[in-house]
Amino acid sequence: MTYIGIIITFVFINNFILTQFLGLCPFIGVSKNVDSAVGMGFAVTFVMSIASLTTWAIYRWLLVPLNLGFLQTITFILVIAALVQLVEMVIQKISPPLYKALGIYLPLITTNCAVLGIALIAVRSNYNALESFVAGFAAGLGFLLAIMLMSTIREKLDSEWVPRPFRGTPIAFITGGLMALAFMAFDKALLRNLIG
């Protein structure tokens, strides 16, 4: 599969939020305004790209040679937690304004199932190093796209009348459902038509 194919697959066809339900908690929780949603989207994209590459290297060069495949889950989650800490410290050092903007969202990324999800999926799909990185980046972009669209819709919804029991998260789920319906238009046939 070409790299463009991987990108289209993870951004549109297998969009992590809208078709796989990975990263649903921040999608509902952090989509109340556009600025924080976009900040979260970029932070997640960044962590996912690096995490998928790092976990690939650890799996291929450490766990497989030592025959420790069963430690996959524990190793991956620890690597991701450490990585998020590292990213937090690096951003704090080189760009205090960005750190301030992302501050509260960074630690939350550890428990975002999209990050562990892409690490596990990349290993299951037998991707090579570059394919893992591209898949992580593309899945992050898909997350960014979905959470950005959602936050713009929710900002508009704030000024609309919604029946009382549906205010807040229920209407967000229903909005997400309708977005998922739109994303059903992207399927494997589209990929075949685009890149043959």
Add this chain to the structure above:
Amino acid sequence: MIREFTKGLFKENPIFVIALGLCPALAVSTQVVNALGMGAGVIFVLLGSNIFVSLLKNFIPEKVRIPAYIVIIASFVTIVDLVMQAYSPSLSSSLGVFVQLIVVNCVILGRAEAFANQNTLGNSVLDALGMGIGFTLGLVLISLIREVFGAGTITIFAFGSFDGVIEIPGLSESPARVIGLATGALLVMGYLKGLFNWMEAKRAGERGNSASDGAGGSAA
């Protein structure tokens, strides 16, 4: 004491009231059998992690408690993953990557952080059972709606000559397939949550309280 058990079932139901652990709840709720399998896995991990966190609460330094909890949880998830692969390969393959993703299920880390590290072993066990069963009930409810309307069947465990699939006459010929797809999962979840908010507001109103805003419950 018994309230530690029952609160997870309805009043603090992890899925509908405190909105935790949503990713697996929606992803695996295409068939009832998947929901039951996932629920069993979550109950086991929750029980194990609550017991260990409760026992070790005086030994784990405050600063590294979250990584310590994650290691405990990940160990139990690995056990579930390997046992499921060995004894129920079909369930394991249909749940796929979501078995390993129990690690990042916020219900489990949430209970370790919010309950087990401050409470006794007995209460932590009851809390784990209540929350786990509450989570499973929520999953089964979503999957029942999605499978009945989306496929016109109810799939449970196969035993003897029974293949585990119950067909519902009238629905299995022309089901509303969209309910079984990603769209349906989010819509069903939204409407169920709205229903729970409405019931909660109605109960609060009957108690004579001023009607609370139904928009409560934030996803974390």
